[in-house]
Amino acid sequence: MDELKYQIDPKGLTVWRIHACIFSGIALLITALIFFLTYYFEWYKWIPYTVLGLWVIEAFCGIYLFPKIRWQRWRYEVREQEIEVQSGLFVVERTLVPMIRVQHVDTVQGPILKKYNLAEISISTAATTHTIPALQMEEADELRRRISKLARVAEEDV
Structure with a gap:
């Protein structure tokens, strides 16, 4: 397939990253709440660390990796x-x-x-x-x- 002529502005990458930071901040608050609830209700200790690990993966992919790939393809x-x-x-x-x-x-x-x-x-x-x-x-x-x-x-x- 032929490559299309125009690409979106590179500042769009920054805008997408800001949106991802806002989303990741909300997800981090939920992760912190899970840590609090784990100690308050004495849930299994692996639950909050699993959620934290998932948050780290989501934050890396959402803030750095996915916007970069998306910008290159648009x-x-x-x-x-x-x-x-x-x-x-x-x-x-x-x-x-x-x-x-x-x-x-x-x-x-x-x-x-x-x-x-x-x-x-x-x-x-x-x-x-x-x-x-x-x-x-x-x-x-x-x-x-x-x-x-x-x-x-x-x-x-x-």
Whole structure:
């Protein structure tokens, strides 16, 4: 398969890692609660250490390994007739969205994305929504306008 042309912004990797840190922090609180409950209720001593080991594995994979693999695989390309998006962690998925099926295009920017001047594009069709995450805000706005224009042209050709 040919490699798609565009990759998301490298700062997207940082954003994904921040999200993973938040999730891991919550998981660590649950792990600490399990340690407390083990001594309070006198459960087996191996239970909290097993949960702690699982948390360490989850934190390493979620914060370091998975975002890096995900960022390397995320690619997209916008052509006159279609949008192609490639994503995945263990299984790489490539999706073609015909321009004629595009109903509307949105830019989304949460607080963490805003801090890094990034945005996410949401491309809606009748059946589903496809996203292109972590684009520079200017690039996201330009891409939204371009997709909208190409979708109108595709609709007029029908």
